[in-house]
Amino acid sequence: MTTPFEVRGKMRSGEFTLPTSGLCEDYIQANLVILPKNLAFDFLLFCQRNPKSCPVIDVTDVGSYVPHLSAPNADLRTDLPKYRVYKNGEVVDEPTDIKEYWTDDMVGFLIGCSFTFEEALIKNGIPMRHNEEGVNVPMYKTSIEAMPAGKFSGPTVVSMRPMKEKDVIRAVQVTSRFPSVHGAPIHIGNPQSIGITNINQPDFGDAVTINEGEVPVFWACGVTPQAIAMHMKPALMITHAPGHMFITDLKSEHVSVI
Structure with missing residues (x-):
């Protein structure tokens, strides 16, 4: 395939x-x-x-x-x-x-x-934990409200990829090159700041391991319409x-x- x-x-x-x-x-x-x-x-x-x-x-x-x-x-x-x-x-x-x-x-x-920019992250030495563990990427409903339009309103959904602190700036640089597939992250670090109370219980997808010394990095996600x-x-x-x-x-x- x-x-x-x-x-x-x-x-x-x-x-x-x-x-x-x-x-x-x-x-x-x-x-x-x-x-x-x-x-x-x-x-x-x-x-x-x-x-x-x-x-x-x-x-x-x-x-x-x-x-x-x-x-x-x-x-x-x-x-x-x-x-x-x-x-x-x-x-x-x-x-x-x-x-x-x-x-x-x-x-x-x-x-x-x-998923489109994941290969670019991998080529820059940033592994995708969900692929390593053979599960779906974790996704979460947040407290970030989407901008309403007509009948559509509700919360923004994010996908999360954990990585070493030293890799975060490079991840931002790499994904900023792909604005048509969500671009740069919208949040880095403390999940509670965006309304995620339990990082180990995603609303969509599967939980992944976050190792010591790693931080969660969150991208806006196209599952947002499902939360809407x-x-x-x-x-x-x-x-x-x-x-x-x-x-x-x-x-x-x-x-x-x-």
């Missing part, structure tokens, strides 16, 4: 249903949000007002499940390893395809994912399952800033 097309084929057939961190290292990974047309403009405005957590990579035409700008031969109904279906703010299903839920008035949004769904309770919102991303045909270098 070396190319995005091959990986998406494995997902489409149901052969691959795992988190996607570390896959197709040179390509942009993306969060998915699917909404009915009557909520699409408000959500696009929400993304525009919250570019750290919701940097838009692609938006489909109404009724189309093809992301023409980022993967023109893909199908957003089938080409992710696992989805989440929210109804009135509650998760009602985690299918491996969403054909039964798709309707002709839906709009798909692809939002940049921090829990808060505003739309009749229907379809997303990726946290950590189970859409892999585009776009090279990571296309979104990096020299």
